[in-house]
Amino acid sequence: MLTDIVTMVRKEWKELLLSRGGLRGGLIATVIIPLGMLGIYAPWQSGADWLRSALLPAIWSWLPLLLVGALVADSFAGERERKTLETLLASRLSDRAILFGKMAALVGYGWGLTLGALVLGTITVNVSDPREAWQWPSLNTVAVIVVLGLLTSLLAAAGGVLISLRASSVRQAAQINSLALLFLMLGVFSGAKLMPASWRVSLGLAFAPPNLIRTEVLIAAVILLVDLALMIAAAARFQRARLILD
């Protein structure tokens, strides 16, 4: 199945890169602009703070949600709209190879770009704001970005694919996906604002150095569980007959 997943990933990436009419336009829109903004422009503006900010892991772990969220609507709804889905379903590919191939392509894009922007951002900071020694993000920051970046990419991919499987058009999938992202972000921010003061103190303690790693592991475990639930739901929703008749 791995070979089939790789075949799907190659095809998805090729489609993504050709989505602007040509390879050059696709590379600029989907790779160079995001990398330029997140790996050069923002770190250049912030200087060394870019690597030291306590908010850095939190910001970077959200990033894949936005990157993947912008593309995921197209996954199944796009194939259906462009009348390529039925032919794909009539091929020898298994349900899982198609489903996980599409998810893997999105995760690879979101996570890969996040890691690429982190590396590029580190180089940019060292060029724009040089110090005696080379500046690195902390090990904890790197670990959080690598692990949470992967898990949030998977969250956006699995949730978005589930929406795209059910949607009748790319536009509908994109609208539902945007709303889901909006509710998620609003939920987190307003939840933090509306919670009682005593809870806020406890939360602050949870993110303070002695408890930080435990809290991060707990968050990662929760996201992982949600990821698994969404992947199981998407696998259950993936039925060839329903996809053809919807």
Next chain:
Amino acid sequence: MPDIVIRTHGLTREFSTLRAVDSLSIQVPAGTIFGFLGPNGSGKTTTIRMLLGLLEPTAGRAEVLGYDTRTQADEIRLRCGALLEHPGLYERFSAWDNLEFYARIWRLSRRERRARIEELLRGVGLWERRQESVGRWSRGMKQKLAVARAMLHRPAVLFLDEPTAGLDPVAASVLREDLARLARQEGVTVFLTTHNLAEAEKLCHSVAVIRAGRLLAVGNPDELRARARPRAEISGRGISEAVLEALRAREEVMSAEMRDARLTVELRPGAELGPLVTMLVSAGVQIEEVRKASLEDVFLTLVQEEQRC
């Protein structure tokens, strides 16, 4: 490979209150081009979807290459090629990329991929345009490429759902020729749906006629033609009222009339056309063309018979 490649028994598919396919029982021998003929909405596409295991039948069963469509659909899809309702091409991709993607799906090695793609693209006359995005191509070119894609992995059975639908007559004729040649070269069994009677007549070894999901008749075009009321259309000069009267007076003629500047003669069952042609010639008629019953006549006869039932 089994002698009978496709076998259905009482195959039925319902969509809420609509019975799209109704107790369909057919057998398709290996190595033949089988035409599945019927008007739009008669259940042809639903039948193909069931045969490929994409839709489950509501009742009855079907086997393709000896595999059950309900429980062994993966085995069927592994061994079959399909050109469905739409070409299903990735329009941003070039012709080469489209075929390469499917060649990877069918696990062709790198060398096989290159050789097979070149062979097929040359076969359908698209080799010179292999690097162009197919989005800009005509429908005829896309259909040719889609046929090539369906044959990439040398399938034992090829399902083609209205392959010439929407094509202009020239493109349709070229595609028909390509199809017949490829099917002959590859020795593949072809299950082809069409609502074009002339196409079925030209391409198919045997034909099943379906209407509103029900099988009306099955057989080779000659056998089916024999089921139609014997009829001939004759065009020529000098067909006067007196000639028509002389024809109508003959025992074997049921009716003779001019329709659209052609003489249409309906004969009694078993009657021969030859003596009538001789009679027309001796009456001074200059005959340009004599056309016997076509599949269209068969189809109309079958529909009328069904409506009477």
